[in-house]
Amino acid sequence: MEETQLNMFNGESENDYEMQASTESFRKRARSYSRWSPVDEGVTLAWNNLTIYAKTKRHGKTYHKRIINEMSGAVKAGSLVALMGASGAGKSTLMSVLGYRHSAKLEVEGDILLNGRKTEDYMKYLSGYMHQEDIFIPYLTVMEHMTIMANLKLDRRLTKDDKNKKIMNILRELGLVKCLHSKIGGTDHNKALSGGEKKRLAFATEILTDPPLLFCDEPTTGLDSYSAQKLVGMMSKMASERTTIVCTIHQPSMDIFSMFTQLILIAEGRTAYIGATSKAIEFFQRLGYICPSTYSPADYFIKILASPPGQEDSSRQTIKRICDQYAVSDYAKEIDVVVQYEFHMGRAVVPRRFELRPNFKEIHWHSKLYWLVYRWTLEVMRNPAIELTRVLQRIGIAILIGLCYFGTNPYTQNGIQSVQGVIFMFVTENTFHPMYSVLSEFPENTPIFIREYKSGLYHPATYYFSRILSLLPGFIIEPVIFSCIAYWLSGLQRTFNAFALTTTVTVLTMNVASACGIMFSNAFDSVPTALAYLVPFDYVLMITSGIFIKLSTLSNVFNYVKYFSWFMYSTESLSIVQWKGIYNITCEGQQQGLPCLQDGIQVLDKYSFSEENLVRDMINMTFLLMIFYILGYLFLCYRTKRK
Numbered sequence: 001m002e003e004t005q006l007n008m009f010n011g012e013s014e015n016d017y018e019m020q021a022s023t024e025s026f027r028k029r030a031r032s033y034s035r036w037s038p039v040d041e042g043v044t045l046a047w048n049n050l051t052i053y054a055k056t057k058r059h060g061k062t063y064h065k066r067i068i069n070e071m072s073g074a075v076k077a078g079s080l081v082a083l084m085g086a087s088g089a090g091k092s093t094l095m096s097v098l099g100y101r102h103s104a105k106l107e108v109e110g111d112i113l114l115n116g117r118k119t120e121d122y123m124k125y126l127s128g129y130m131h132q133e134d135i136f137i138p139y140l141t142v143m144e145h146m147t148i149m150a151n152l153k154l155d156r157r158l159t160k161d162d163k164n165k166k167i168m169n170i171l172r173e174l175g176l177v178k179c180l181h182s183k184i185g186g187t188d189h190n191k192a193l194s195g196g197e198k199k200r201l202a203f204a205t206e207i208l209t210d211p212p213l214l215f216c217d218e219p220t221t222g223l224d225s226y227s228a229q230k231l232v233g234m235m236s237k238m239a240s241e242r243t244t245i246v247c248t249i250h251q252p253s254m255d256i257f258s259m260f261t262q263l264i265l266i267a268e269g270r271t272a273y274i275g276a277t278s279k280a281i282e283f284f285q286r287l288g289y290i291c292p293s294t295y296s297p298a299d300y301f302i303k304i305l306a307s308p309p310g311q312e313d314s315s316r317q318t319i320k321r322i323c324d325q326y327a328v329s330d331y332a333k334e335i336d337v338v339v340q341y342e343f344h345m346g347r348a349v350v351p352r353r354f355e356l357r358p359n360f361k362e363i364h365w366h367s368k369l370y371w372l373v374y375r376w377t378l379e380v381m382r383n384p385a386i387e388l389t390r391v392l393q394r395i396g397i398a399i400l401i402g403l404c405y406f407g408t409n410p411y412t413q414n415g416i417q418s419v420q421g422v423i424f425m426f427v428t429e430n431t432f433h434p435m436y437s438v439l440s441e442f443p444e445n446t447p448i449f450i451r452e453y454k455s456g457l458y459h460p461a462t463y464y465f466s467r468i469l470s471l472l473p474g475f476i477i478e479p480v481i482f483s484c485i486a487y488w489l490s491g492l493q494r495t496f497n498a499f500a501l502t503t504t505v506t507v508l509t510m511n512v513a514s515a516c517g518i519m520f521s522n523a524f525d526s527v528p529t530a531l532a533y534l535v536p537f538d539y540v541l542m543i544t545s546g547i548f549i550k551l552s553t554l555s556n557v558f559n560y561v562k563y564f565s566w567f568m569y570s571t572e573s574l575s576i577v578q579w580k581g582i583y584n585i586t587c588e589g590q591q592q593g594l595p596c597l598q599d600g601i602q603v604l605d606k607y608s609f610s611e612e613n614l615v616r617d618m619i620n621m622t623f624l625l626m627i628f629y630i631l632g633y634l635f636l637c638y639r640t641k642r643k
């Protein structure tokens with residue numbers, strides 16, 4: 001009996017179900033309850049007593065602002081739902097919670113069920129979510145973006161041709177084929193796709209996987225009326241094939257509004273109406289709000305439910321009256337039957353089978369890693385000016401350093417200072433520049449990462465490694481170029497062995513410094529905050545390098561810090577390479593009374609360095625590198641959880 005009631009609410013009889021199931025286009029079956037299989041059977045979403053608070057911190061105290069207040073509702077399989085309300089009514093917040101994509105700053109009370117099962121992490125595999133703001137990698141073309149997304153999202157058994165066909169079909173339907181090879185573009189000066197085209201591309205990305213449930217936050221904003229109508233028409237077709245679609249929408253035209261089968265109106269965090277779109281006018285009429293013939297019903301509802309400045313009190317009373325009347329109306333009772341039915345069935349029937357994505361083969365993590373590295377690499381290649389400037393800058397500095405120390409004779413007392421000076425330049429130039437330049441790498445990409453992670457595209461570890469792998473060539477090529485130039489110009493030891501060791505240590509130094517920058521980049525939400533902590537950290541490391549103070553005289557507090565200082569390890573190992581086996585330093589020209597260092601051991605001893613430490617220093621630098629990368633990853637995971 002309950003099942004019949006449910007179908008009546010859906011506007012379908014059991015016969016309808018049979019008829020639809022028998023048609024090829026109607027790919028889904030009615031819910032069986034003996035198995036839980038939303039992909040095959042469609043999605044019914046129900047929520048009960050849902051209250052949502054936004055947590056904000058002020059002066060160290062946490063405040064809770066209530067955005068949604070004890071809402072109940074349901075969306076049936078195959079509905080196209082318009083979620084409407086005045087600006088700030090809580091539409092996006094409600095939708096993000098229903099779609100399980102909400103920020104950790106929201107606190108949720110109440111229950112949400114998908115086909116009778118509490119919504120959890122599985123939502124990211126079952127639902128698509130088109131956000132209000134589009135975020136893309138601006139340097140990719142439309143086709144590249146779609147190809148990468150297809151390779152991150154679709155079944156791994158699909159061939160390249162299958163994926164291309166699918167992409168082309170979607171793009172054709174959305175009228176994006178003409179911009180197939182256009183760059184997506186980002187900021188105004190780098191604009192390529194129009195705002196409407198970006199909206200359509202965001203929609204195309206979400207429907208790639210044919211999700212049984214789709215959330216779209218203002219999908220028609222920025223589209224012309226024809227494109228908007230086409231897009232909603234496409235949604236309507238998808239809904240007729242039993243995809244459940246929930247859209248927030250502003251000012252839809254009559255034609256578009258009438259395509260929605262269900263309407264949810266919210267005001268001040270409460271439900272003002274849930275029911276068939278066609279019956280909304282009747283509901284408001286009964287309350288005495290008659291839509292003038294010159295008004296679009298959608299605009300009229302929002303006008304009644306808005307709270308314009310200066311009229312807050314009267315509007316609040318109107319909204320309260322409408323929401324109270326709705327709560328005791330037949331429309332609310334009808335929805336309540338569905339909600340109670342879903343909750344009852346969820347509790348009473350434990351499905352024998354749970355099929356999250358039947359017959360779906362997830363893409364291997366290494367393939368995802370490959371496609372992510374490919375994406376970041378394309379980003380670098382499309383903007384070669386930045387990389388080129390960096391390399392040219394390094395060449396310029398290497399030549400400058402080389403020329404400053406050109407003709408150095410290391411076998412004199414003055415030569416000792418010059419060699420140690422060059423070593424200091426090698427360490428600082430391969431530390432500060434790379435460490436600061438990677439600071440923005442992670443915060444810049446956090447929004448896209450959080451979004452894709454919440455959509456189940458990849459694990460944070462895959463993202464983290466892909467970023468590092470794409471930066472790695474630069475971390476190797478740059479110090480090698482620097483060393484090749486500065487080493488031979490500045491009169492250091494003329495043996496290939498010494499050069500090779502110096503280059504290896506330089507590469508290691510740059511990698512440890514970059515890893516440290518990456519750790520700071522992940523530890524903080526913004527570059528300025530990361531900088532504020534990194535600068536004092538630098539000073540401590542630099543002081544403990546051994547150049548400015550004899551390490552054996554370091555105070556107890558800083559004596560331990562030197563073990564974390566790659567400055568010290570790098571300076572010591574580069575000094576060992578230069579001074580090991582040197583016995584013939586002259587005292588010529590040295591002022592009387594000043595000490596004269598006659599061999600390499602004495603030089604190293606002056607800085608508290610030891611000939612035996614070369615391997616230890618390189619191993620310790622490798623350890624530091626790994627520790628920084630691991631800490632960076634842990635910070636990323638921590639920050640991801642808080643988003």
Ligand SMILES: Nc1ncnc2c1ncn2[C@@H]1O[C@H](COP(=O)(O)OP(=O)(O)OP(=O)(O)O)[C@@H](O)[C@H]1O
Nearest residue numbers: 054055056067086087088089090091092093094105
């Ligand atoms: N994390 C948050 N912290 C504090 N307030 C929040 C947070 N998220 C949302 N809000 C507040 O909740 C209210 C509803 O926001 P929401 O974005 O859901 O509205 P909306 O109906 O989607 O508006 P619009 O149509 O303008 O996009 C707003 O007043 C907003 O400022």
